[in-house]
Amino acid sequence: MMPSTVDSALIAARNVSLVLGRPPASVEILRGVDLDVAAGDSVALLGPSGSGKSSLMAVLAGLERPTGGTVSVAGLDFTTLDEDALAVARRGRIGIVLQAFHLLPTMTALENVAVPLELAGEGDAFARAAAELEAVGLGHRIGHYPAQLSGGEQQRVAIARALVGRPALIFADEPTGNLDTTTGASIMDLLFARHAASGTTLFIITHDPGLAARCARVIELGDGRIVGDRRSA
Numbered sequence: 001m002m003p004s005t006v007d008s009a010l011i012a013a014r015n016v017s018l019v020l021g022r023p024p025a026s027v028e029i030l031r032g033v034d035l036d037v038a039a040g041d042s043v044a045l046l047g048p049s050g051s052g053k054s055s056l057m058a059v060l061a062g063l064e065r066p067t068g069g070t071v072s073v074a075g076l077d078f079t080t081l082d083e084d085a086l087a088v089a090r091r092g093r094i095g096i097v098l099q100a101f102h103l104l105p106t107m108t109a110l111e112n113v114a115v116p117l118e119l120a121g122e123g124d125a126f127a128r129a130a131a132e133l134e135a136v137g138l139g140h141r142i143g144h145y146p147a148q149l150s151g152g153e154q155q156r157v158a159i160a161r162a163l164v165g166r167p168a169l170i171f172a173d174e175p176t177g178n179l180d181t182t183t184g185a186s187i188m189d190l191l192f193a194r195h196a197a198s199g200t201t202l203f204i205i206t207h208d209p210g211l212a213a214r215c216a217r218v219i220e221l222g223d224g225r226i227v228g229d230r231r232s233a
């Protein structure tokens, strides 16, 4: 049975569709997605490759504008905001870890984590960034540039950057995809510790059944639609 609609949902998506490309080559990627996510929940998003998981995350995180329907986060209707207003809305509210890490190549690991905090006008940006990099096990690499770091290390910088602003909502696309089992587990421990301590809402795309099992709710996407939605026992 589908969970009922919650008025106080942190994320509320209504009849969201996404069509990319121009006819006749346009592709219907999301087809009428309705979804509520309660504040403080942990959600795993599963589904076959190409089912639209990353696209759904991009729409919910305000990175991609849906073709139809509405998305609101914390009561703010993303579909009515322009790019600048969206960037401001995301800042401080939402932490995002994507498959491509989007680290700035001309900045060190420390700067990559600290600069968004500084932009948000927060104090102690560099001290907090250093502490977050320490927490993801990169305390010894803070002065290195992305090109000097392995894929897994870059992923950890991206995770530190997502966590450092203490956002209420974290989106992560395959956050352990590039990490060995031990490092992946310690990164997930960090995300779930934050979830437990601060009530941070987690929304995680994963192919890892063990990681999905740690989430309270598992949503399955198939061909651009929600085809499964269950709570773990």
Ligand SMILES: Nc1ncnc2c1ncn2[C@@H]1O[C@H](COP(=O)(O)OP(=O)(O)OP(=O)(O)O)[C@@H](O)[C@H]1O
Residues within 6 Å of the ligand: 020, 021, 027, 029, 047, 048, 049, 050, 051, 052, 053, 054, 055, 056
């Ligand atoms: N710009 C685009 N134009 C046309 N089709 C696109 C575009 N971007 C993505 N797609 C297609 O949209 C579909 C959904 O992609 P998406 O990345 O959301 O899937 P996914 O479920 O996250 O897949 P994976 O598990 O492989 O990362 C795919 O078929 C993809 O080829």
